[in-house]
Amino acid sequence: MAQAIGSDLERAALLADAFRHALGLAAEMVGATAPNPTVGCVLLDAKGKILTSAAHLGAGQLHAEARAIQLAREAGLTGQIASVIVTLEPCNHQGRTGPCTEAILTTPACEVWYALPDPNPVASGGADRLRRAGLRVLSLADMRHPDREDLLAWATRLLAPFSTRVQRGRPYVTVKQALDPFGSMIPPAGSKTFTGPEALTLAHRLRRRADAILTGSGTILADRPALTVRHVPDIPGKSRILSILDRRGRVDAAYLDEARQNGFRPRIAMDLGAALRDLAEAGCNEVLVEAGPALLRSVEAEGRWDEWVLIEKAPPGQDDRITITHNTRPA
Numbered sequence: 001m002a003q004a005i006g007s008d009l010e011r012a013a014l015l016a017d018a019f020r021h022a023l024g025l026a027a028e029m030v031g032a033t034a035p036n037p038t039v040g041c042v043l044l045d046a047k048g049k050i051l052t053s054a055a056h057l058g059a060g061q062l063h064a065e066a067r068a069i070q071l072a073r074e075a076g077l078t079g080q081i082a083s084v085i086v087t088l089e090p091c092n093h094q095g096r097t098g099p100c101t102e103a104i105l106t107t108p109a110c111e112v113w114y115a116l117p118d119p120n121p122v123a124s125g126g127a128d129r130l131r132r133a134g135l136r137v138l139s140l141a142d143m144r145h146p147d148r149e150d151l152l153a154w155a156t157r158l159l160a161p162f163s164t165r166v167q168r169g170r171p172y173v174t175v176k177q178a179l180d181p182f183g184s185m186i187p188p189a190g191s192k193t194f195t196g197p198e199a200l201t202l203a204h205r206l207r208r209r210a211d212a213i214l215t216g217s218g219t220i221l222a223d224r225p226a227l228t229v230r231h232v233p234d235i236p237g238k239s240r241i242l243s244i245l246d247r248r249g250r251v252d253a254a255y256l257d258e259a260r261q262n263g264f265r266p267r268i269a270m271d272l273g274a275a276l277r278d279l280a281e282a283g284c285n286e287v288l289v290e291a292g293p294a295l296l297r298s299v300e301a302e303g304r305w306d307e308w309v310l311i312e313k314a315p316p317g318q319d320d321r322i323t324i325t326h327n328t329r330p331a
């Protein structure tokens, strides 16, 4: 079995760098992996040098650890693997791909560092499995480095859409709300928006990462919005669910056809809780709510949100104000 990295100080600095690298890889895949989480992995040799690194690219494809190991194998580096650094506890479960624990055990790695435990009861237990096999298994919380809390916060935020779905039975809910200088959400007649280019780009980045858009019939009837990703490049091949709360059946078939042509899978829902449960069951990790005041009142009153992005249109000559609030007691 290969040796782990040298002294404690050197180890902590190398580990922090490796975690930062792995988290960066995972961050690049935000929005691309549902129903799976975004995960990054780095393989180090005994001196702490990076051998290979990889992210999970999407459902049905190799997990990050297995992909990094495959890259090492292809490069003839397997014999040098000493440490596995990964943003999520390796899975211990045969899904569409094999368990990552077993992939790690085919290598000479003697230690595994993971950022966060797997919140999915079906796939958890990887750390124990590897420990039983004789590996040294530690989590980011055990790392002694000044960047530990920042790295943990980053890892937690990256995992939040997946952990919200598996633990709460609903997707991570981001709300986007734009207000004019008078506090109204209603755009002037003949316009669908009143915010500037920066806010528009942000809105499209939020759509890009979402697996579904949730809206109300009032918004569809007023604006017939496309709700597609246009101001930033979209994730290639991604299709989103468009969930519309429309108890009175006011949304016409022509709009639903347009939505299908725009790559959406539209669904009509009668109740906010049921709509979110339905999206979670369909494997959506994150939903973006782009709706008018009526639906936003329900989302807020029921506490069914995680991140609230408020865009306040500034008077002429000033920049719009963007505030992001995280729900400390989400339902």
Ligand SMILES: NC(=O)c1ccc[n+]([C@@H]2O[C@H](COP(=O)([O-])OP(=O)(O)OC[C@H]3O[C@@H](n4cnc5c(N)ncnc54)[C@H](OP(=O)(O)O)[C@@H]3O)[C@@H](O)[C@H]2O)c1
Pocket (backbone or CB within 6 Å): 176, 177, 178, 179, 184, 185, 186, 187, 192, 215, 216, 217, 218, 219, 220, 222, 223, 245, 246, 247, 248, 249, 250, 269, 270, 271, 272, 290, 291, 292, 293, 294, 295, 296, 298
């Ligand atoms: N500034 C912004 O950020 C922004 C964003 C989007 C839209 N808008 C504007 O908002 C205006 C439309 O406002 P709105 O309040 O009518 O739109 P909305 O909230 O998108 O849609 C309201 C409709 O959604 C359904 N609904 C709402 N809450 C529900 C709940 N808890 N359960 C089930 N169904 C629910 C109801 O339809 P049923 O009774 O038929 O079920 C309700 O009439 C438009 O002018 C649009 O431009 C502004």
